[in-house]
Amino acid sequence: MTLIDTETGLPPLEFAVTKNLAATSAAQREELLRDPVFGTAFTDHMVDICWSVGGGWHRPRVQPYGPIALDPAAAVLHYGQEIFEGIKAYRHEDGSIHTFRPRQNGLRLQRSARRLALPELPVEYFIESLKALISVDGAWVPAAADQSLYLRPFMFAKEAFLGVRPANKVNYYVIASPVGPYFKGGAKPVSIWLSEDYARAGKGGTGAAKTGGNYAASLLPQAEAYEEGCDQVVFLDQDGNVEELGGMNIVFVYKDGTLVTPQSDSILEGITRDSLLQLAADRGHKVVGRNVSLSEWREGVASGDIVEVFACGTAAVVAPIGLLKGKSFFDEQPLGPLAMSLREELTDIQYGRREDTHDWLLRLDG
Numbered sequence: 001m002t003l004i005d006t007e008t009g010l011p012p013l014e015f016a017v018t019k020n021l022a023a024t025s026a027a028q029r030e031e032l033l034r035d036p037v038f039g040t041a042f043t044d045h046m047v048d049i050c051w052s053v054g055g056g057w058h059r060p061r062v063q064p065y066g067p068i069a070l071d072p073a074a075a076v077l078h079y080g081q082e083i084f085e086g087i088k089a090y091r092h093e094d095g096s097i098h099t100f101r102p103r104q105n106g107l108r109l110q111r112s113a114r115r116l117a118l119p120e121l122p123v124e125y126f127i128e129s130l131k132a133l134i135s136v137d138g139a140w141v142p143a144a145a146d147q148s149l150y151l152r153p154f155m156f157a158k159e160a161f162l163g164v165r166p167a168n169k170v171n172y173y174v175i176a177s178p179v180g181p182y183f184k185g186g187a188k189p190v191s192i193w194l195s196e197d198y199a200r201a202g203k204g205g206t207g208a209a210k211t212g213g214n215y216a217a218s219l220l221p222q223a224e225a226y227e228e229g230c231d232q233v234v235f236l237d238q239d240g241n242v243e244e245l246g247g248m249n250i251v252f253v254y255k256d257g258t259l260v261t262p263q264s265d266s267i268l269e270g271i272t273r274d275s276l277l278q279l280a281a282d283r284g285h286k287v288v289g290r291n292v293s294l295s296e297w298r299e300g301v302a303s304g305d306i307v308e309v310f311a312c313g314t315a316a317v318v319a320p321i322g323l324l325k326g327k328s329f330f331d332e333q334p335l336g337p338l339a340m341s342l343r344e345e346l347t348d349i350q351y352g353r354r355e356d357t358h359d360w361l362l363r364l365d366g
């Protein structure tokens with residue numbers, strides 16, 4: 001008999017744990033944690049939950065990190081039915097491990113799933129999956145300042161079938177990778193290339209879903225940005241309104257203290273952006289979501305109406321924008337104190353150095 005959780009109406013997930021017998025030694029791990037490079041080293045285990053049309057979510061496992069066997073006809077390899085999340089685990093001074101607003105990530109994974117015709121993982125299972133991985137790989141959460149363990153939940157169509165329809169077999173995984181500070185030696189302003197030939201998303205498309213296809217579409221313009229000597233690329237919609245960077249949202253600060261961020265159903269709703277805007281609102285700033293055209297941006301900077309522009313996302317937290325470059329222009333961007341001050345407040349909350357008045361943290365260990 002399966003006992004149903006009375007609060008959620010869900011059967012509890014009982015993860016079968018298979019320990020990695022070739023796990024990294026403590027000494028090797030310390031070496032890797034000395035200077036972790038984003039996305040290059042992974043912890044010893046991963047979470048794997050199966051889903052099928054008939055069986056729902058089943059076979060939750062924690063198993064040794066390693067290759068996933070795929071049939072060459074697996075639908076994801078052909079039609080890209082895939083979604084993911086990005087969230088971090090932070091070690092506090094007392095050694096405890098916390099994550100930040102995981103319900104928001106769980107709900108966003110569900111919205112992404114709906115758009116990609118994938119099954120919705122219950123938010124409770126999402127949170128349990130993070131706890132299950134931390135219960136075996138908690139030692140991988142770095143203790144050094146500004147380091148964290150980046151958690152990457154993802155889900156894709158595993159069914160071997162070349163017909164075009166939503167897959168009947170899907171798997172959900174969580175892997176984890178220790179990360180150091182995004183900017184070594186302090187945040188330096190980033191330069192942004194304006195993509196004038198390529199869009200990232202379109203009206204009614206998948207722009208609001210966290211799905212690999214959006215990233216695939218951003219790689220060529222991102223390569224163009226590198227060729228132009230820029231760090232990142234910014235995209236416009238078909239009406240000339242600013243959308244976002246390849247993987248970060250954008251916020252404009254006006255001289256009256258108002259924060260404006262583009263709002264459209266083709267932008268990925270960042271949890272970092274939402275949190276920073278909440279902190280700004282707490283300080284009395286007015287916060288607005290609306291269209292911002294490229295001309296409003298350029299004219300606002302030229303006239304002094306816009307006093308700061310920054311990008312934000314889980315990986316970098318906040319990146320001040322120092323330059324906007326297009327095919328025919330080169331606009332220096334004004335730098336101010338707000339972006340970095342909001343960044344510090346947010347990271348102070350995440351690392352337990354400041355009171356969590358919004359109840360954003362969730363403890364993952366113990």
Ligand SMILES: *Cc1c(COP(=O)(O)O)cnc(C)c1O
Binds near residue numbers: 210246249272313315
């Ligand atoms: C993940 C992501 C962001 C940032 O979202 P956060 O929740 O703040 O990490 C912004 N844009 C895109 C396209 C993304 O995939």
